[in-house]
Amino acid sequence: MSNENPLVPSSPPEVRFPVAEYLGGRRIDAVVGRELRNHTRFRIHRLVRAGAVLIDGQVADIRQRVYPGQQIRVRLLEPPDKLLRATPSSLEVIYEDRWLVAVNKPAGMIIHPAEVDRADTLVNALQWHLDQTAVAAGLLRPGIVHRLDRDTSGVVVATKDHLSHRRLSIGFQERTIRKTYLAMVEGHPAEDDGTIDTPLGQVTDPESHLVSAADDAINPRPAQTDYSVLEKFDGWSVIEARPLTGRLHQIRVHLASIGHPLLGDPFYGPRGEIRRDRSGTLLIEPPAAPPWPAIDRQALHAHSLSFEHPITGRPLTIESPLAEDLSRLLSDARR
Known part of the structure; x- marks a missing residue:
C-alpha cells in the first residue's frame, strides 16, 4: 500500500x-x-x-x-516570500502571451498600491490574474513599465519577466513606443492638426502635485504632444493626442494650455488656470450652462500602444476599446 x-x-x-x-x-x-x-x-x-x-x-x-x-x-523547494496581495478582479485582458499582458484599465483604478495594505489596485488584480496560470502562486510578478492617472481609462501593458521589463522600460525612456490617446475637450481648436511644444513643471505651490505649462513653473522639462481633431460637436471636440514625451499629466495640461481643457477635468482649466487647489477647494467657478456634456472624470482614454515586441522583435499594436462612459457620450452626440 x-x-x-x-x-x-x-x-x-x-x-x-x-x-x-x-x-x-x-x-x-x-x-x-x-x-x-x-x-x-x-x-x-x-x-x-x-x-x-x-x-x-x-x-x-x-x-x-x-x-x-x-x-x-x-x-522551487520554497514558495515566494515577497508577495503582493492578489485580488480577484474582472479585468478586461486585451492581449496576452508568455511575456506580456495588456488590460483595459477602468477609470477610478490606481496602478500601484501606495500603502502596504492596499489591495484594490491594478497591480493587485494583475497578480491574481498571473497566479491563475503560474506553477506557483506569486511566481510571476507583474512588471509595470508605464502608468495612467487614476481617472484615465485605457490600455496598460505589464511584463511577466525581467528581460521584457528591461527592454520595454528602455523603449519608453528612448521614446520608441508610440502612444495614442482619445481626448474629449472643451471648444474647437483653431488647427485640426498641431504640435504643442511647451515645457512642463510643477505649479508654484511646492506641496502640490499639479503641473503647469506657465513660465513660472518649477523645474520645467521639455514636453511635446502631437494632436489631430477627429470630430467636432456643439461646443466640444474629440482629439487624438500623441505624446512624444511622458511627463505627468502631459496631455491634460498641454491641451488646457491652448485653451481646450478636457471635459470633466477637475484641476486644469483653459489657458493654464488651476480650477482647484491641492485640498480640492474650488478656485474658479465653472460656466453656469456649458455647451459641452457633463462627465464625472477627465475624458481621456489611452487608446493604443505600438512597439517592437521585447522578445520576438515583431511589430505589435495593442488597442483598447473606448471606455463605456466615453463611448456613451460620443454615441449621444452623434445622434
Whole structure:
C-alpha cells in the first residue's frame, strides 16, 4: 500500500530560463533574483545552498558566475516570500502571451498600491490574474513599465519577466513606443492638426502635485504632444493626442494650455488656470450652462500602444476599446 498523499505533489514545481546577454558575468543568486522577483535574496540563497539551482544541469555554487546562453533550472523547494496581495478582479485582458499582458484599465483604478495594505489596485488584480496560470502562486510578478492617472481609462501593458521589463522600460525612456490617446475637450481648436511644444513643471505651490505649462513653473522639462481633431460637436471636440514625451499629466495640461481643457477635468482649466487647489477647494467657478456634456472624470482614454515586441522583435499594436462612459457620450452626440 502506498504512503503517498495524492494531495501533495511528488516533486516541487520548477522554472527554466536562459541567461540574458546583459546579465553575463553576474553571480547566480543575482540572476535568479531577476527571474524570481517575488523571492527575497535570503530565500534564493537557501535554494542555491540546497542544491535546487542548476546551471547547464550542474548544481550551482553560491559564488558561481553565469554567462549568456547558459540554461538555469530552479526547483522551487520554497514558495515566494515577497508577495503582493492578489485580488480577484474582472479585468478586461486585451492581449496576452508568455511575456506580456495588456488590460483595459477602468477609470477610478490606481496602478500601484501606495500603502502596504492596499489591495484594490491594478497591480493587485494583475497578480491574481498571473497566479491563475503560474506553477506557483506569486511566481510571476507583474512588471509595470508605464502608468495612467487614476481617472484615465485605457490600455496598460505589464511584463511577466525581467528581460521584457528591461527592454520595454528602455523603449519608453528612448521614446520608441508610440502612444495614442482619445481626448474629449472643451471648444474647437483653431488647427485640426498641431504640435504643442511647451515645457512642463510643477505649479508654484511646492506641496502640490499639479503641473503647469506657465513660465513660472518649477523645474520645467521639455514636453511635446502631437494632436489631430477627429470630430467636432456643439461646443466640444474629440482629439487624438500623441505624446512624444511622458511627463505627468502631459496631455491634460498641454491641451488646457491652448485653451481646450478636457471635459470633466477637475484641476486644469483653459489657458493654464488651476480650477482647484491641492485640498480640492474650488478656485474658479465653472460656466453656469456649458455647451459641452457633463462627465464625472477627465475624458481621456489611452487608446493604443505600438512597439517592437521585447522578445520576438515583431511589430505589435495593442488597442483598447473606448471606455463605456466615453463611448456613451460620443454615441449621444452623434445622434
